[in-house]
Amino acid sequence: MLGKIQKDLIKLLAFFGGLFLFFYLGFFLLFRSSSVTWLTSEYNEHLFSYEKEIQLGEIIDRYAIKEEEIDILKNRPIDSALWVISSRLKKQIPISEYDYKIKIIESEMINAFTIPGGRIYISKELILFCESPEQLAAVLAHEIAHVEKRHTVSRILKEFTISLLFSIISGTDTVLLSELWKTTISSSFNRKQEQESDEYAMDLLEKSNISPRAIAAFFRKLNRENLDYDEKVEFLMSHPHNNSRIKRSLEYKISNGFKPIPFDLDWKSIKEDL
Amino acid sequence: MGAYLMMIAAFAVGLPLPVVNLIAALIYYSINRKKGRFVHFHCLQSFLSQIPTTLVNWGLLFWALQIYLFDNYGETTLFFAYIVLVIVANLIYIIFSVIAAVKAWKGNFYYFLFFGPYAYKRVYSRSNPLQYDNEDNKATPFNLNKPPY
Missing domain, CATH: 1.20.5 (Single alpha-helices involved in coiled-coils or other helix-helix interfaces)
Structure with missing residues (x-):
């Protein structure tokens, strides 16, 4: 048996x-x-067109300014400095679907984040923290990487599939927008996405004749100032540990013919003007 | 019959976290197994058939969490094949449980593939030391339905 x-x-x-x-x-x-693989970022791309993403970005941006009352800083010297830095980076992005809009917000936090549609927000405190325009370029390149790799879209899709499952969203527009806003600024990218963005950023910096070591310099300063994760540095929360990022940035192989071209900006006076 | 029906109820409760049904099966089994060989057999069969189903469901939960938390997709085709497998396995489990529940209610035996003969062997063998409430200890009724072998 x-x-x-x-x-x-x-x-x-x-x-x-x-x-x-x-x-x-x-x-x-x-x-x-079919060229798309389910659930992966290409699938998100397939599911969520660039046009829709840009529209969503506009809506969230309008909502944030009106309802969340974030203050957009308007200052000529820093705006033009940002334009100089970002346009040098943008030139090196092969084909971009996005028309980048970079805004400076009044905030006590050292913070930078992206919302869908190529909208990047940088806090005033972060600009004051950067020792050189190259460091700001490093932060920008990192955020651009999140946009280009469509991490914001996959994050929103992921958060909201789950939310819908558990019926958190009650349906009214303001509630939905507030949830979207909170998701974009509070929930973080995962470690894999962060590493991917760091690598993309280093590559972009190199192509733009900015030393990829600027990332290391930025994080070294963070370490020096002893800023803990929970203190002031909100945007670093889920990011890989500072030391490992410094290490990766230092280990990044720069090609032989690389020559850094410094920005022709009076960084000190720009910061003083802020 | 209760064993099977309760399993389905517990199964529904335990869907988000597939552990409730296993605990329920274990409790039900330990409470009722002494009521008689027939009850013991059905409880054991229900409990045993529960284990692989639960494991398969755990696998799905684990995989889904991997994707959600760490973006660790693995191969998506494999994942979708696994989802279908889980659905089919659960459906088969539910259908056969209902059939077994009806049979048990009518007082008949019903043997699942593998679990049935195994449970029968465990319950109706002479080496089974359990004292049943409805039997005196000396006479063991071996004239009951035999499995179809």
């Missing part, structure tokens, strides 16, 4: 194993022709 039981077990395993294999092969053949 034990022999029968064993045979039964084999039958069961063969049935379910075969079923699994059957569906795997079925899906494999079914999706082989």
Whole structure:
């Protein structure tokens, strides 16, 4: 009888194993022709067009200024400095679907974040913290990487699929927007996305003739000033540990012909003007 | 019959975290197994068939969490095949549980593949030391339904 039981077990395993294999092969053949892979960032891209993303960015931005009352800083010297820095970076992005809009906000935090549609916000405190325009460029390059890799979109999609599942969203527009806003500024990217962005940023910096070591310099200063995760540095919360980022930035192989071109900006006076 | 029906109820409760049904099965099994060989057999069969189903569901939960928390997709085709497998396995489990519940209610035996004969062997063998409430200890009724072997 034990022999029968064993045979039964084999039958069961063969049935379910075969079923699994059957569906795997079925899906494999079914999706082989389509270039998008489900659930991955390419799939998000497929699901959420660039136009929609840019529209959403506009809506969130309008909401943030009106309802959350974030103060956008208007200051000629820093605006033009930002334009100089960002346009040098932007020139090196191969093909971009985004028209970047970078804004400076009044905030006590050292903070930088992106919302969908290529909108980047940098806090005044972060600019004051940067020792050189190159360091600001490093932060910007990192944020640009989040935009180009569409991390914001995948984050929103992920958060909101879950929210919808648990019916958190009650349906009214303001509630939805407030949730969207909170998601974009508070919830963080995962470690993999951060590393991906760091690598992209270093590559972009190198192409733009800015030393990728600026990232290391920025984080060294953070360490020097002993800013803990929970103190002032909100945007670094989920980011890989500062030391490992310094290490990676220092280990990044810069090509032989690389020549850094410094920015022609009077950084000190720009900061004083803020 | 209660064993199967309760499992389905506990299964529904335990869907987000598939552990409730296993605990419920274990409790139900330990309370009722002494009521008689027939009850013991059905409880054991229900409990045993529960284990692989729960494991498969845990696998899905774990995989889904990996994706949600760490973006660790692995191969998505494999994941979707696994989802279908989980759905089919659960459906088969539910269907057969209902059939077994009806049979048990009518006082009949019903044997799942593998779990049935195994449970029968455990319960109706002479080496089973359990004292049942409805039997005197000396006479063991071996004239009951035999598994189809």
